Amino acid sequence: MTGRLEVLGDDGEPEEHPAPPPEPALLQLYIEQGRAVRNAYITVGRAYSEAARPVMETLARGIEAYGRALRAAGVIDRNSQ
Structure with a gap:
């Protein structure tokens, strides 16, 4: 991705720089x-899914029953x- 700064010249037209x-x-x-932030998100996501697993399994068994x-x-x- 390339940044662009748009400046208007004396004629009011944009000049690209x-x-x-x-x-x-x-x-x-x-x-x-960025790598540290990405790794933190991965760690949180895994911890959340592991914590939610027993709840989801219990819920599924209840719905089946x-x-x-x-x-x-x-x-x-x-x-x-």
């Missing part, structure tokens, strides 16, 4: 800090899923 390239050290710092009870009572037919 390309943005200077970032300093290599600054770019490297950005990459390193509820469906079996409704089928046994004849409220829904046996082919309903």
Whole structure:
């Protein structure tokens, strides 16, 4: 992605001036800090999914039991899923 600075000339028309390239050290710092943030998001996402797993499994078992009870009572037919 290239930055662009738009400056109006004396005639009111835009004059294009390309943005200077970032300093290599600054770019490297950005990459390193971005990597740390990305890794933190991954860690949080994994921790959340592991913490939510037992809740979701319990919920799924409850829904399945509820469906079996409704089928046994004849409220829904046996082919309903």
